[in-house]
Amino acid sequence: MTPVLASFLSDFGNAIEFLFKAQPSNLDPGTKVGGFSEMLSLTLKHIALSASAIGVGTAIAIPLGLYLGHHRKGEFAAINASNVGRAIPTLVLLTVFIAYIGVGFVPIMLSLALLALPPVLTNTWVAVTQVDRDSVDAARGMGMTDTEIITRVELPLSLPTIFAGIRVSAVNVVATATIAPLGSVDSLGTPIISENVYGEDGRLGAAIAVSVLTLLISAGLAAFQRAITPEGLKLEAGASRKRFLPKLRRRETATS
Amino acid sequence: MLQVLAQIQTRNRTGGTCEANNGFCPDWIADNYDRYIDPFLQHVFLTVVSVAIGFAIAFALALLAHRKRWLLPAFSGASEVLYAIPSVALFLLLLPVTGRGTLTGLVALVSYTLIFIFVNVTTGLDGVPEDSVDAARGMGLTERQLLWRVEVPLALPEIFAGLRIATTTTVGLAALAFFAGAGGLGEEITRDKGFQSNIAVAGGLAVLLALVLDLLILFVQRLMTPWRRAAA
Numbered sequence: 001m002t003p004v005l006a007s008f009l010s011d012f013g014n015a016i017e018f019l020f021k022a023q024p025s026n027l028d029p030g031t032k033v034g035g036f037s038e039m040l041s042l043t044l045k046h047i048a049l050s051a052s053a054i055g056v057g058t059a060i061a062i063p064l065g066l067y068l069g070h071h072r073k074g075e076f077a078a079i080n081a082s083n084v085g086r087a088i089p090t091l092v093l094l095t096v097f098i099a100y101i102g103v104g105f106v107p108i109m110l111s112l113a114l115l116a117l118p119p120v121l122t123n124t125w126v127a128v129t130q131v132d133r134d135s136v137d138a139a140r141g142m143g144m145t146d147t148e149i150i151t152r153v154e155l156p157l158s159l160p161t162i163f164a165g166i167r168v169s170a171v172n173v174v175a176t177a178t179i180a181p182l183g184s185v186d187s188l189g190t191p192i193i194s195e196n197v198y199g200e201d202g203r204l205g206a207a208i209a210v211s212v213l214t215l216l217i218s219a220g221l222a223a224f225q226r227a228i229t230p231e232g233l234k235l236e237a238g239a240s241r242k243r244f245l246p247k248l249r250r251r252e253t254a255t256s
Numbered sequence: 257m258l259q260v261l262a263q264i265q266t267r268n269r270t271g272g273t274c275e276a277n278n279g280f281c282p283d284w285i286a287d288n289y290d291r292y293i294d295p296f297l298q299h300v301f302l303t304v305v306s307v308a309i310g311f312a313i314a315f316a317l318a319l320l321a322h323r324k325r326w327l328l329p330a331f332s333g334a335s336e337v338l339y340a341i342p343s344v345a346l347f348l349l350l351l352p353v354t355g356r357g358t359l360t361g362l363v364a365l366v367s368y369t370l371i372f373i374f375v376n377v378t379t380g381l382d383g384v385p386e387d388s389v390d391a392a393r394g395m396g397l398t399e400r401q402l403l404w405r406v407e408v409p410l411a412l413p414e415i416f417a418g419l420r421i422a423t424t425t426t427v428g429l430a431a432l433a434f435f436a437g438a439g440g441l442g443e444e445i446t447r448d449k450g451f452q453s454n455i456a457v458a459g460g461l462a463v464l465l466a467l468v469l470d471l472l473i474l475f476v477q478r479l480m481t482p483w484r485r486a487a488a
Contacts, residue, residue, distance in 0.1 A: 011352035086421065087466040089428035092459035095445050099278065099455040175342030179432070182449055192344060192435070207348035211341045218340045 015204035026199045033198050034191070039209060046187040046213065050174045053109050057116030057173075058166055065124025065162075070150050078125035085118030090176040098183045108183040115176060116169035123165030127158030160229040167221040174214050188213065269451070280452040289457065291444070296461050298439040302430040303469065306362055307423050310369030315415075317370075318377035319403070328378065335371040343368065343429045347436035361430070361438025368429055369422040376418025380411030413484065416477040420470050427466040 017023075022035030068074040097111035131154050139153045178189035191198035191206035198206070274281035314335075321328045341349075346364045354360045384407045392406045408415075431442035444458040478485060 008352050083424070086428065087424045087463060087470065089431040089442075089459070089462050089466075091428075091431040091442050091445055092455070092462050095449045095455045096459060098449050099452045103450075171340055175344070178342050178344045182446065189344065192348065204348055204352070207345040211345040211349065214342050214345075215337070215340055 011200075011204060012208075014201040015208055018198075018201040018205035019209060023199070023201070025197055027197050034202050034205065039188075039205075042186060042188050042190055042206075043209065043213060045185075046174070046177050046180075046189075046210070049105070049109060049180055049185060049187055050112065050170070050177045053112030053173050053177075054116050054166065054170050056109070056113035057169060058120050060113075061117045061120035061165075062124050062162060065121045066128055066150050066155060066158075069125040069128025070146065070154060072129065075125070078121055081118040082122040085115070090115060090172070091179060094176070094179060094182060103184040105185050108180050108185045111183075112173050112176060112180075116173050119168040119172075120162065120165040123168075124158065124162050127161035128154050130161075131157045160225060163221075163225045163228060167218070167225060170221055171214060171218050174217055175210075178210050269448075275451075275453075278451045280456055284453050285457055292441070292457055292461060295439060295441050295444045295458070296465070299427070299430050299441045299462065299465060302358070302361055302365060302433055302438060302440055303423065303426045303465070306365035306426050306430070307369055307419070309362070310366045310422060310426075311373050311419065313366070314370045314373035315377055318374050318381070321374075321378060322381050322403075322407075331374060332371075332378075335367075335374050338367045339371045343432050344435050347433065347438075350436065356437030358438045360436035361433035361440075364436065365426055365429055365433065369426055372422040372425065373415075373418045376414045376421075377411065380414030380418075381407055383414065384410045409481075412477070412481050416473060416480075420473050423469045423473060424466045427462060427469065431462055 018034040019039050020036050022032040022038065025031045025033045065078065068078055093115060094108065094111050097107045101107040101110075128150075135153055135157065136149060139149045144152065177187045178192065180187040181190045181193035188206050188210040191202035192210075195203045269275045269284070272281075272283075275284050317327075317331050321331050343364065346367070347360060350360045350364055354363060388406055388410060389402065392402050397405065430438075430440050431445065433440045434443035434446065441458045441462045445455060445462075448454040
């Protein structure tokens with residue numbers, strides 16, 4: 001048991017050392033790989049790629065969800081977007097873009113944006129349709145136009161649920177950006193995909209780094225979500241992240 | 257330069273210009289479909305075994321938390337943290353512990369199924385109407401009878417919904433299990449990721465597997481909840 005534990009600890013020790021201190025490359029001992037500065041630069045590329053994808057995905061999903069939800073249109077598509085999205089493996093989504101469109105930042109970013117879209121669309125649609133009818137009627141009685149009702153009543157009241165969807169998307173996208181190097185885009189997954197260059201320590205080190213990054217982003221977005229939730233809505237039971245999954249399921253069971 | 261690249265990419269393939277251009281080639285697919293059979297069966301194995309084990313664990317934990325409420329936040333918190341770790345990373349983090357192979361793939365995949373099943377069993381049991389529970393108690397059912405004859409049957413739609421989400425998600429994550437050396441369709445996908453025919457077949461099989469398993473669970477659900485069909 002002791003030697004197993006020792007080798008296990010040394011594996012992780014070496015991997016963590018890789019994150020902070022550059023080491024000779026496997027392929028060419030003359031060049032150095034890893035170390036704090038390279039890992040920091042890969043982390044920033046990882047975040048930039050993920051943020052662009054989430055930005056594009058939500059920029060499409062939120063207006064679409066608001067419009068469809070406000071007019072009670074496209075229920076089937078909006079509700080099933082998440083289910084269909086889940087049935088397509090992220091690796092398949094990414095490689096379909098690689099094989100049929102090409103490699104590079106734009107195709108990979110778009111494939112991740114497509115991954116980010118369904119949870120936000122479903123949550124936006126569900127949130128808007130569940131806005132209290134009395135509030136919408138009151139707004140209409142005050143003379144608000146449809147656009148004003150959407151942007152000044154339905155959107156603010158839907159924000160916590162929409163944001164829960166964004167958080168699900170963000171965690172998915174940040175996790176999936178790990179395999180972006182398959183499409184020749186650098187991310188924290190680079191040492192994982194290019195193990196021949198970075199070695200086993202680099203691969204394990206990158207796995208540790210990407211796990212820490214995802215957990216931090218997930219926790220950070222959860223805190224932000226609590227901060228943007230209006231006080232009144234916090235009183236409702238389960239106004240936090242749990243909103244996303246149970247609501248979806250209730251719909252699923254209702255239709256099946 | 258392009259020719260050199262094409263040669264490098266097609267070194268594992270034989271055939272005409274369609275293959276050399278990384279195109280979608282029905283002839284190539286017809287000649288080579290048998291190479292996908294074993295990875296596909298591995299993929300089915302990984303998915304079904306992980307979901308089965310995950311269901312057993314999560315269902316038992318949910319029943320436990322149903323009786324002892326104070327366990328609930330601990331269980332759901334732990335399964336949420338497990339779920340937040342990217343799958344590629346988890347497969348690799350487990351390598352020094354469990355080594356390369358199917359076992360590592362299964363351990364990681366099981367840990368991802370827990371949250372869906374646990375949360376759904378819990379919400380399903382919580383959603384059982386108080387009246388039904390009171391009526392059952394009034395009829396003299398013991399706690400055990402109450403659970404298995406009233407609460408679990410009434411929670412079945414939620415439980416099955418959780419099982420379906422867990423299954424489709426696991427099909428997707430199993431596509432990355434090759435990072436743990438557990439094989440599956442992901443290995444075929446990445447082996448020749450620029451070749452349209454390869455992506456169409458291997459990716460198509462993965463999506464098809466998710467849909468078929470989903471429909472299969474839906475079918476079992478219909479069989480096990482006849483009263484819902486009667487009501488519909």
